[in-house]
Amino acid sequence: MPTRVHEFAWPDRVVVGTIGLPGARTFYLQVRAGTQIVSIALEKQQAALLAEKIDEILDQLITVEGNPFSVPTSTPIELVDNDQLEAVQEQFRTGAMSLGWDPTTAQVLIEAHPITDVDADDNDESLDEDGANETEMLLVRMPVGTARAFSKRTREIVGAGRPTCPLCGYPIDADGHICTLPEL
Numbered sequence: 001m002p003t004r005v006h007e008f009a010w011p012d013r014v015v016v017g018t019i020g021l022p023g024a025r026t027f028y029l030q031v032r033a034g035t036q037i038v039s040i041a042l043e044k045q046q047a048a049l050l051a052e053k054i055d056e057i058l059d060q061l062i063t064v065e066g067n068p069f070s071v072p073t074s075t076p077i078e079l080v081d082n083d084q085l086e087a088v089q090e091q092f093r094t095g096a097m098s099l100g101w102d103p104t105t106a107q108v109l110i111e112a113h114p115i116t117d118v119d120a121d122d123n124d125e126s127l128d129e130d131g132a133n134e135t136e137m138l139l140v141r142m143p144v145g146t147a148r149a150f151s152k153r154t155r156e157i158v159g160a161g162r163p164t165c166p167l168c169g170y171p172i173d174a175d176g177h178i179c180t181l182p183e184l
Helices: 044-062 125-130 144-159
Strands: 003-008 013-019 026-033 036-042 090-102 107-114 135-143
Touching: 003 026, 003 036, 013 044, 013 144, 026 044, 026 135, 036 044, 036 107, 044 090, 044 107, 044 144, 090 135, 107 144, 135 144
Parallel strands: 003 135, 036 090
Antiparallel strands: 013 026, 026 036, 090 107, 107 135
16 A cells, blocks of 8 residues: 655744644644645644654754754744644544654654554555555654744643643643542
8 A cells, every 4th residue: 555655855834733722622733835735633642742852852962062953952033933723634643653863954853644543454455446545644854943943832832721730630621620639
């Protein structure tokens, strides 16, 4: 089964954004290069972990003697992007993700794969004829400044949701909250 790769080597924009109200938000990773826009849905926890791990990679690279990749310690002001998502047409819902570093281009790499249906019959070749069984993936390469800005915005978006209960750690809904403390 062929894999359709949505690849962005030097994107004009790469952001995480949401649609919906806190408690019912859908998170999207959206990438644009020219007129090509790809939006993939992901979980809030995936977005948060992605931002955390990108910062870890960048912080490790800063410690390399002489900072040869010119990794910024904070988000360059010219790369701050607080605009809303562009029109969202969901390409797929994200399952597995991987993160990497390409020292030859000084770029952070994000690879996202859709959730797969483990119950699907892999031997059904009839679906391949019309492309219905085609898999997809997203591959994004971001320069270090863009990666730092992406991480900052993602943390802000994730943190803009419902407040967290200081006792149990679960989100507090607008209509109330029942604290479920662990049994002692």
